[in-house]
Amino acid sequence: MQGPEPRKRRILIVDDDPDIARLLGRALMADYQVDVALNAADALAIASKQAPDLALLDVMMPGVDGFGLAERLRLLPGLSRLPLIFLTAKGDARDQIRGIQVGAKHYITKPFRLGDVIEKVKKAVK
Amino acid sequence: MNKSLLLCLVLCAGCADLTAPQIDSNDRPKPQTVKAAAPAPTPAPTPAPPPAAEEKITASHILIAYKGAQRANPKVTRTKEQAKAEAEKLAKEAAKPGADFAELAKKNSDGPSAPRGGSLGEFGKGQMVKPFADAAFALKPGEVTSAPVETGFGFHIIKRDK
Numbered sequence: 001m002q003g004p005e006p007r008k009r010r011i012l013i014v015d016d017d018p019d020i021a022r023l024l025g026r027a028l029m030a031d032y033q034v035d036v037a038l039n040a041a042d043a044l045a046i047a048s049k050q051a052p053d054l055a056l057l058d059v060m061m062p063g064v065d066g067f068g069l070a071e072r073l074r075l076l077p078g079l080s081r082l083p084l085i086f087l088t089a090k091g092d093a094r095d096q097i098r099g100i101q102v103g104a105k106h107y108i109t110k111p112f113r114l115g116d117v118i119e120k121v122k123k124a125v126k
Numbered sequence: 127m128n129k130s131l132l133l134c135l136v137l138c139a140g141c142a143d144l145t146a147p148q149i150d151s152n153d154r155p156k157p158q159t160v161k162a163a164a165p166a167p168t169p170a171p172t173p174a175p176p177p178a179a180e181e182k183i184t185a186s187h188i189l190i191a192y193k194g195a196q197r198a199n200p201k202v203t204r205t206k207e208q209a210k211a212e213a214e215k216l217a218k219e220a221a222k223p224g225a226d227f228a229e230l231a232k233k234n235s236d237g238p239s240a241p242r243g244g245s246l247g248e249f250g251k252g253q254m255v256k257p258f259a260d261a262a263f264a265l266k267p268g269e270v271t272s273a274p275v276e277t278g279f280g281f282h283i284i285k286r287d288k
Contacts, residue, residue: 040247048253064247071238072246075254080196080278102238103197 008033009125012052014043014069015087016061020110024056024087027114028121040064040072048076054125056117059088059095070102083124087112181251184288185262186244188216188230189237191280198280199236213274213281220270220283227270227285236280245287262286 010033015021021036028034035050037043040063047055055073059066066086074080086099089110099107105124108117191198192209204212216234220227228243235244251259261275265286274281 044249044253048250067238068242068245068247072249074197074279075246075258075277077252077255080255098238101199101201 009053010035010050011121011125012037012043012047012055014038014040014055014061014066015058017058020058020087023114024117027118032121032125040069043069044072044076047073047079051076051078052082054083054085054121056085056087056121059086059099067098067102070104074103085117085120085124087117181263182248183262183267183286184248185246185265186227186231186285186287187237187239187246187258188213188220188227188235188244188283189280190216190234190274190283191236195280196278202236209281210274210276213283217271217274217283220285221272225270244285248288258282258284 008031011028012035013021013024013028014037015024016038018038021038025034025036035046035052037046039061043055043057046052055070057066057069061069064072066088070084070086073082073084084102084104085106085108086104087108087110088095096107106120108120190204190209190213191202192204192206193202194206195202195209212234216230219225220230228245231237231240231244234240237244239245249259251263253259254262255277257275257277261271261282262284265271265284267286267288270285271283274283276282
């Protein structure tokens with residue numbers, strides 16, 4: 001009898017643009033367990049129930065932005081080392097520095113190549 | 127009832143008893159009737175009880191990180207002892223009547239929430255690392271922790287907003 005399949009890694013995608021969230025979700029769902037949230041509050045509710053192995057966060061969101069959400073996600077029990085990838089339309093160098101300072105694995109600017117995102121996700125959850 | 131009829135009934139009953147073990151030993155699926163005689167209890171899907179409304183609070187914090195703390199900004203060079211001393215000083219300052227906590231956070235916090243005055247928004251007790259949650263939930267709205275709270279990220283001065 002074969003053993004159980006290895007657990008699929010869980011990716012949390014947070015983007016207030018439903019089209020982008022859906023696009024990323026579809027691209028990653030074959031290889032990962034994907035959770036999608038359109039705002040920080042939903043993302044926190046999801047992550048506190050099912051700990052993600054990686055979060056893919058949009059920076060510019062109404063209310064709590066991606067950086068603020070990153071801080072809150074990391075303060076969740078057991079998620080202090082959660083790998084993060086920021087995804088944003090902002091190409092501002094200061095934002096990129098801020099992203100790296102909060103410990104992001106990658107900082108991807110929109111428009112992005114889907115293959116590029118998938119590759120970075122793969123590397124980050126290894 | 128005559129004797130022969132009774133004998134026939136007893137024999138038939140005996141046959142019926144023997145069939146079930148025979149089927150089992152042949153490893154054939156049990157006939158439906160055998161199962162029906164002692165149906166396995168199949169629990170009806172019961173809807174999960176609605177979760178108890180978790181108490182939520184709103185809080186802000188000032189994080190004083192140190193070199194070597196989790197996710198510390200590479201620019202942070204202070205030692206753990208220095209961070210603790212600085213956090214203790216800030217805790218006293220923040221507790222003063224009329225102190226502007228948000229302004230203190232903007233100027234001093236190493237957390238990504240600094241530009242928002244340290245605001246972390248609303249959270250339940252289970253949505254925060256334990257030392258932080260314990261300290262924040264022990265506060266009354268408007269109160270500031272009397273001493274800094276230590277987590278892997280450094281020392282936090284916490285204010286409960288709501």
